Structures are given as C-alpha cells and as structure tokens.
Amino acid sequence: MSKLKFAIIGAGVWGETHAYLYKEHPDVELTAVCDVNMGRARELAAKFDVPNVFDNHQEMLRKADIDAVAIVTPDFAHGKIGVDCANAGKHMLIEKPLATTREDVEALVEAAERNNVRVMVDLHNRWSPPFAVAKQSLDSGELGDPVSAYMRLNDIKWVATDMLPWAAKSSILWFLGSHSVDTLRWFFNDEVDQVYSVSSAGVLKKLGVDTEDIYQTILQFKNGGIATMENGWITPNTHPCINDIKFNITGTKGMINMDLSNNQMIERFTEDKNDRPDVLVRHFVHGKPKGFAYESIRHFVDCLVSGEDFLVSIYDAANTSLVILAIFESVASGKPVKVKY
Known part of the structure; x- marks a missing residue:
C-alpha cells in the first residue's frame, strides 16, 4: 500500500506536534505545510524536510498532491478551511473544537457528508491513560451507572498571555472546555440536555x-x-504544571478520583524551579514522540488505513461545540439553557 500524503495547515506549536507523529508513522508521507505566516511555514517545513510550502490553503489544495489535511489553526478559522478541504475531497483531522459558530458546525458536517470525506476532531483526552482506565471501569459495570461528575481543566495565565497570540479572539471554553464537554459526554454515554453557567x-x-x-x-x-x-x-504561572486537572466520576456502585497535575509521580527540583515534568500528554522516550496527544493523531492515521471508525466522530465534535454555544448563551442570559441540536 502506498503511503498517505498529508498536509498540515497551521505551523505553530501544535502543528509541530502533528509533524513529529507524521514523520514517524510508517504509513504517512508529510508533503506540505501551510501557514499564513510564510516564514513560520518554511521553518517547520525545513525542520521536518517537507518539500512543499504555502501561505494560502486554497493554493495548497489546488497544487499539492495530498490525501489528508491536519487543520491546526486558531479555532475560529476552522470553518472555512474545513469546508474548502472537504470540497477538495481531503480527509481531515481538525484540532478541537470542530468550529466556534453554529453556522460553521453545520457547514462542516454538510460538506463532509456531501463529499464523502472522513473527519475526526482531536479531542484527545479520550486517549489519556487515566481517563481511559476510568472509562474501562465504568464500562465494565464496577462503578454502576454514572450519577455525577466534576471536572476541573484549567491553564496557567501564560497560555493566554504568551502562548496564544489569538487568545482574545477565543475563549477558555473553546480551548479547554471542548475537552471537558467531550470527556463528560463520553463518560455518561449521553448527550447534554441543559446547561447553566456563570x-x-x-x-x-x-x-x-x-x-x-x-x-x-x-x-x-x-x-x-x-x-x-x-x-x-x-x-x-508558578503552578508546577501548565494544566490544573482534577476529575471525579461517581456511579451507583463506586467512584474514581483523579489529580493529574498536583500528584507526586515525578517531581523535578533545580536551583531555579520546582516542577512536574509532563509524562502523559506530549513528551519523548528515546527520541520517539510519546503521550496521548500523539496517540490521538496516530489513531486518525491508523483508522484512515484500516477503514475503522474514529473514536471521536464528527457528530461527537459537532454536539460538543453546540453544548459550548449553549454555555455562552447561559452566561449571557443568566439562566439555564436547553442545548439546541
């Protein structure tokens, strides 16, 4: 079987994450990088020996020989790029969320269905080992039926002030809340009916x-x-991890608690700082990319090759975005809001 030809749109930090996995995967040939900042696109392409570089995704879709595209742009830009890729017949792995408006969500689903392209959204918390093990316990019946859950997923200030130059155009609900909603939908194996938020x-x-x-x-x-x-x-910013993650799921027969950012599994002390190195999300072992952020990307490729269903469907991602839109509506109105699917 010939290799799948991949392109990356968005050459930032997470675009590089995708590039590490694609360069390692035996079934992938990374053939193009696109970013509105041509200098950044060239830098990523040079680092990973990618032959084709573009600063316009439509030009890339016309000229590059590609089978699939990773859309790793700011969240508010997913809609048009995704529809253009679908209309060009390209399979897509879209970074979360699917889209940030109802119009874009509906347009992406319609374009994917009409063009018969496969789409997965990178809601990668489903590949986090602690969450996967907890879900297995729930599915096995040993916790009984899920009754209630609590999920804290926060970031340090640096993410909004320094890491993301577009933070003011987005929201923590899109950036991390999409993971929270998807994880909770997954654990409850159910759709959200109503939300209330402040x-x-x-x-x-x-x-x-x-x-x-x-x-x-x-x-x-x-x-x-x-x-x-x-x-x-x-x-x-002095928090020892970029994320602050706490989780509880309580069922009719048992419960599970998690503290994934303030545990003592590994602590590092130097003359200048004390931190807890990342050994779950995105790290390297003997030079190889490891962690659940890479595993979700690997899953997308593997399913394209095998024809198996994605663990996260485009409909999962669409419903997650619609829940978040209802949360914004609740905040604005000060009232509970029914989710409109």
Missing part, C-alpha cells in the same frame, strides 16, 4: 487580553446525570 472576567483584561477568566458550568444530561465543569486560564 463566568468572571478582569484578571486577564488587566494583563491586556480581552477574554473571560473562568467559567463554572453545570451540565444536565438527558438521562438524568449531572456534571460540574470548571474552565479557566488564570491559574498562577
């Missing part, structure tokens, strides 16, 4: 980033389960 702002605005600081959200599922969800990006 938010707070001021810390980041004083630092020059015009976006909300934090959201506290209650999700009510159609079969009666309830979950509390916290997403913020004002955790102090």
Whole structure:
C-alpha cells in the first residue's frame, strides 16, 4: 500500500506536534505545510524536510498532491478551511473544537457528508491513560451507572498571555472546555440536555487580553446525570504544571478520583524551579514522540488505513461545540439553557 500524503495547515506549536507523529508513522508521507505566516511555514517545513510550502490553503489544495489535511489553526478559522478541504475531497483531522459558530458546525458536517470525506476532531483526552482506565471501569459495570461528575481543566495565565497570540479572539471554553464537554459526554454515554453557567472576567483584561477568566458550568444530561465543569486560564504561572486537572466520576456502585497535575509521580527540583515534568500528554522516550496527544493523531492515521471508525466522530465534535454555544448563551442570559441540536 502506498503511503498517505498529508498536509498540515497551521505551523505553530501544535502543528509541530502533528509533524513529529507524521514523520514517524510508517504509513504517512508529510508533503506540505501551510501557514499564513510564510516564514513560520518554511521553518517547520525545513525542520521536518517537507518539500512543499504555502501561505494560502486554497493554493495548497489546488497544487499539492495530498490525501489528508491536519487543520491546526486558531479555532475560529476552522470553518472555512474545513469546508474548502472537504470540497477538495481531503480527509481531515481538525484540532478541537470542530468550529466556534453554529453556522460553521453545520457547514462542516454538510460538506463532509456531501463529499464523502472522513473527519475526526482531536479531542484527545479520550486517549489519556487515566481517563481511559476510568472509562474501562465504568464500562465494565464496577462503578454502576454514572450519577455525577466534576471536572476541573484549567491553564496557567501564560497560555493566554504568551502562548496564544489569538487568545482574545477565543475563549477558555473553546480551548479547554471542548475537552471537558467531550470527556463528560463520553463518560455518561449521553448527550447534554441543559446547561447553566456563570463566568468572571478582569484578571486577564488587566494583563491586556480581552477574554473571560473562568467559567463554572453545570451540565444536565438527558438521562438524568449531572456534571460540574470548571474552565479557566488564570491559574498562577508558578503552578508546577501548565494544566490544573482534577476529575471525579461517581456511579451507583463506586467512584474514581483523579489529580493529574498536583500528584507526586515525578517531581523535578533545580536551583531555579520546582516542577512536574509532563509524562502523559506530549513528551519523548528515546527520541520517539510519546503521550496521548500523539496517540490521538496516530489513531486518525491508523483508522484512515484500516477503514475503522474514529473514536471521536464528527457528530461527537459537532454536539460538543453546540453544548459550548449553549454555555455562552447561559452566561449571557443568566439562566439555564436547553442545548439546541
């Protein structure tokens, strides 16, 4: 079988994450990189020996010989790029979320169906070993039926102030809340019926980033389960991990607790700092990319080759985006809001 020819749109930090996996995968040939910043595109292409470089995705779709595209742009740009790729007949791995407006969500689903292309959204928390093990316990029946859950998924301030130059055009709900909603939908094996959320702002605005600081959200599922969800990006920069992750799932027969950012599995102390190195998300072992951020990308490739279904369907991702849109509506109205599917 010939290799699948891949292109990356978006040459930032996560575009590089995709490039590491594609260059290692035996079934992939990374043939093109595209970014509106040509200098950044050339830099990524040079690092990974990619022959074709573009600063316009439509030109790339016309000229490059590719089978699949990784869309690794800021979240608000996913819609048009994704529809263009679908219309060009390219399979897609889209970084979360699928899209940030109802119109873009619907347009992407319609374009994928009409063009018979396969689409997965990189909601990679489903590949996190602690969450996968917890889900296995739930599915085996040893926890009983899920009743309630709590999920905290926060970032330190640096993510909004330094890592993401486009943070003011997005929200922590899109950046991390999409993972939270998808994880909770996955655990409850159910769709969210109603949401209620409140938010707070001021810390980041004083630092020059015009976006909300934090959201506290209650999700009510159609079969009666309830979950509390916290997403913020004002955790102090001295926190030992970029993320602050806590999780609880309580069932009729048992429960599971997780602390994935303040545990003592590995601690590093130097003359200048104390931190907890990442050994779960994105790291290297003997020069090879490891961690669940790479495993979700590998899954996309493997399923393209095998024809198997993706663990995250485009419909999963669409419903996750629609839940988040309902959360924004709840914050604006101060009332519970039914999710409109």
